[in-house]
Amino acid sequence: MSASVPSSPLPAPAPASVLDLAPVVPVVVVRDAADAVPLARALVAGGLPAIEVTLRTPAALDAVRAIVAEVPDAVVGVGTVITPEQVAEAVEAGARFLVSPGWTDVLLTAMRESGVPFLPGVSTTSEVVALLERGVREMKFFPAEAAGGTAYLKSLAGPLPQARFCPTGGVGPGNAREYLALPNVGCVGGTWMLPESAIEARDWGRVEALAREAAGLRDGA
Template identity: 75%
Template sequence: MTPEPLLAALSASAVPVLPVVVVEDAAGAVPLARALVAGGLPVMEVTLRTPAALDAIRAVAAEVPECLVGAGTVRSARGVADAVGAGARFLVSPGCTGGLLDAMEASGVPCLPGVSTASEALALLERGVREMKFFPAQAAGGAAYLSALAGPLPEARFCPTGGVTAGSAREYLSLPNVGCVGGTWVAPPAALAARDWTRVESLARAAAGLCAGVRRGGAGSAQV
């Protein structure tokens, strides 16, 4: 069964921000997930950049089922298997190769393969992939670049990640080809290290409120 597209699901749920988190200690993953849920962002992307990442995914999947937990920085077929085995419900990659895309699609869970150019986006569209991660968003051209892609590639939808901040998120979210933005500012390393879940909840609530007043136009777009 084909999984529901991730960006479409987040847009339908009015979730404008995908929190991107780097977990150094798996013991903090569950309270982090609960803080995000309490703040109105019931989703988190745990990057596979630390030894604790898979244990963090496993813990959240088991103890916070109301949080949609996924794996980021997926770079290989082995990474796909490990993440799905730990309970990841979606996969995000910084870039994409044919072999990696094959593995992600075979996993049966939604995926956001990464692109940073029009040619890379076209290659994914040829494979039938319409939802993509745009990375590194700010360094690769920012909102102006994605706005330029909306004309020739109207069927593509993006989650820009990499340098996106609370201040720049609204500009991205106003674009017709952006389904949500990914950001680390919702769960900053200092807050995670201090176990400051109150701060995380507050940041999540502010991020969830980015939906207010942002409207999208164009084919295949959604109001958030």
């Protein structure tokens, strides 16, 4: 699905599936909201339109608002969502998808009622089955490497083929292709295209180059 609407100041509608926008979703920690727009532009230019801004800093929601206002080709979401209040704040800021590290029925209800796509976090088979019972088929697998990595996801594909995942946590350029090769993985989440040294130096050209490399992972680039 296209991430932008030509000749319109408004962002495109929320995607039907975040998992299908790009092979990698950058997981962004914004410490200075002034960096949000150039950072997002660099990621989009590199081919990574879906951007997860995590609620790990006070600047996160201001960063989301700035990206929504100034980078219409970005599909900006909010991650580390763990309460209904955060769901409401994220949607108010303009989030077009939500990501949680885990889930409860209360949080799941709030995310479902938000009206935007969401990826609840799972790390066990029982959690996956419980979400499937509730009609949720797309999930974040977290923390991916610590929870069993590609071997675990490969084991889930047989009995639970209807579940699709975005593995995050310990995923990088050295193992991303292995995840992306699995039939039940739509995309992966990671931070390697956002090295601290590049962010501190505001080297957006480097971020764009790393994003372009990540965007080509599924094609073997």
